[in-house]
Amino acid sequence: MALVRVISSDGAAFLVSQRLAKRSGKLKTEIETFRKSSDNSEAQPEIRIVTIRAEILRLVLQWLQQHQNDPVLPANQNEQDGRGDAEMGQSQWDRDFLAPMDLGIVMELILAANHLEVKGLLDITCKLVESKITGRTVDEIRTAFKLKSDFKGNEEEQTRLENRWCVEN
Amino acid sequence: MENEVDKHYSSVVADEVAQQPNPVVLTSPKTDPILPPQIWDMVFEYLSKNDLEAVMKTCPEWNLLLQSKKGELLFPKVLSCMGKRLSRESALVCRLVNKECKSVVEQEHPEILQWVFMQEKIQEFAVIANHLSNLQRVILEEFEMLDANAVVEGEMRGRLEDGGV
Numbered sequence: 082m083a084l085v086r087v088i089s090s091d092g093a094a095f096l097v098s099q100r101l102a103k104r105s106g107k108l109k110t111e112i113e114t115f116r117k118s119s120d121n122s123e124a125q126p127e128i129r130i131v132t133i134r135a136e137i138l139r140l141v142l143q144w145l146q147q148h149q150n151d152p153v154l155p156a157n158q159n160e161q162d163g164r165g166d167a168e169m170g171q172s173q174w175d176r177d178f179l180a181p182m183d184l185g186i187v188m189e190l191i192l193a194a195n196h197l198e199v200k201g202l203l204d205i206t207c208k209l210v211e212s213k214i215t216g217r218t219v220d221e222i223r224t225a226f227k228l229k230s231d232f233k234g235n236e237e238e239q240t241r242l243e244n245r246w247c248v249e250n
Numbered sequence: 251m252e253n254e255v256d257k258h259y260s261s262v263v264a265d266e267v268a269q270q271p272n273p274v275v276l277t278s279p280k281t282d283p284i285l286p287p288q289i290w291d292m293v294f295e296y297l298s299k300n301d302l303e304a305v306m307k308t309c310p311e312w313n314l315l316l317q318s319k320k321g322e323l324l325f326p327k328v329l330s331c332m333g334k335r336l337s338r339e340s341a342l343v344c345r346l347v348n349k350e351c352k353s354v355v356e357q358e359h360p361e362i363l364q365w366v367f368m369q370e371k372i373q374e375f376a377v378i379a380n381h382l383s384n385l386q387r388v389i390l391e392e393f394e395m396l397d398a399n400a401v402v403e404g405e406m407r408g409r410l411e412d413g414g415v
Contacts, residue, residue, distance in 0.1 A: 090307040134307045185320040188328045195331040207335040210328060215337065219346040227321035231348045240352060244342045246369040247362055 085112055086127040087142070093135035095142055099126075104145050106198025133193045137186070140178075141193050144202050147174055151201065171205050179209055184226060279309045287315050299323055326350045333358045 083099040087108065103109040108128060115126040130138060179187065187206055194203035213225055223230065230237065276287040285293075290312065294302060303323050306316045316323070329336065329344055329351060336344065338359065345355045345362070356363050 090304075091309050132307065134310075134313065136310075136313075185317065185324075188320065188324040191328050191331050192324065203331065204335070207332045210332065211336060211340060214340040214344060217343070219343055222343060222347055226325045226347075227318060228325055228347055228351075229322070231350075236349075237346060240346055243362075243366045243369070244345060247338075247342060247365045 084125055086125060087138065088127065088129045089133055089135040089138045090131050091134045093138070095135075095138060097142055101142070101145055101149055102128075104149065104199070105141075107196060130197070132196055134189075137189045137193045140186075140190060141197060141199060141202065144175075144178065145199065147178070148201055171208070175205050179205065184210075184213065188226075274314065276315055277311050279311045287311070290315060326354045329354045330358060 084096050085099050085102045085108070087095045087097060087102065089095070099112055103112060111128045112126050115124075115128070116122070119126075133141070182190070187209055191203060191206045191210065194200075194206060214222055217225070222228070232240070278285055278287050278290060294305060294316065297305065299322075302316060302319060305312050306320070306323065307313070325347075336355075336358070341355045341359045341362070345352045
């Protein structure tokens with residue numbers, strides 16, 4: 082079985098099958114680039130992902146492993162409304178997978194899924210974050226995501242007014 | 251300096267403990283020389299958001315140290331990744347969170363700025379229309395006054411002519 086070494090930003094190496102790795106658009110491109118530039122066709126590719134740490138990379142690979150037999154969704158499918166895909170693709174396993182994660186981990190997972198081009202994972206994690214935003218006030222969102230307002234003077238009030246115009250449209 | 255460090259260390263620990271369900275002990279990665287977490291925290295205050303994100307991904311110790319800053323560092327990028335997956339209602343609420351989120355939401359949902367632009371133009375037109383309406387009223391009043399003067403003048407001329415006769 083052809084393998085590939087994927088190395089996280091904090092230096093942890095994961096040995097995974099190329100078949101599994103190629104379910105990520107980014108890893109697939111990297112493996113193909115390595116093949117073209119390498120003289121030895123048997124050489125094991127080594128891919129360093131400098132923007133994803135080990136804990137998150139492990140979760141992405143775990144998700145890929147679980148979904149290795151699913152059809153690969155094209156990155157631009159249903160671009161206008163990815164929510165439909167998430168509804169369809171979210172299994173009980175996915176719900177159990179996401180349940181223990183705090184929002185910090187989920188946010189890192191979204192950025193990782195986006196970087197590695199894993200559409201199914203991106204869909205379900207975005208859906209989770211959307212559910213943490215929908216129906217909440219701005220103060221509740223700031224508290225949940227540990228964010229601070231930096232609006233000055235009447236900037237926030239002006240933005241609220243603009244939002245009201247958009248809702249009326 | 252020592253007191254200042256202790257004070258700072260206490261606040262760092264208090265912040266971190268407040269974020270965690272169970273108390274955590276912050277440690278430092280093996281560097282040469284080894285610096286305690288509270289000193290790293292002081293160093294990190296001088297870094298940009300992009301550098302802090304890179305630091306956060308360097309090792310588990312620094313990831314834990316920057317736990318409380320994750321939302322600030324990652325949330326705008328997450329909004330950008332979500333793009334159109336974020337409904338219009340949620341996008342509008344996120345627009346109110348802070349300036350960076352507002353900017354990201356407007357990039358991902360350009361129709362929001364179009365609506366705002368349209369509404370601003372409508373308001374400008376309303377002001378102009380109001381001015382025009384006022385102007386029209388003033389002109390009409392002037393005309394009415396002219397008419398009234400003409401009537402009075404005519405009457406006076408008539409009387410003078412009658413008197414002359």
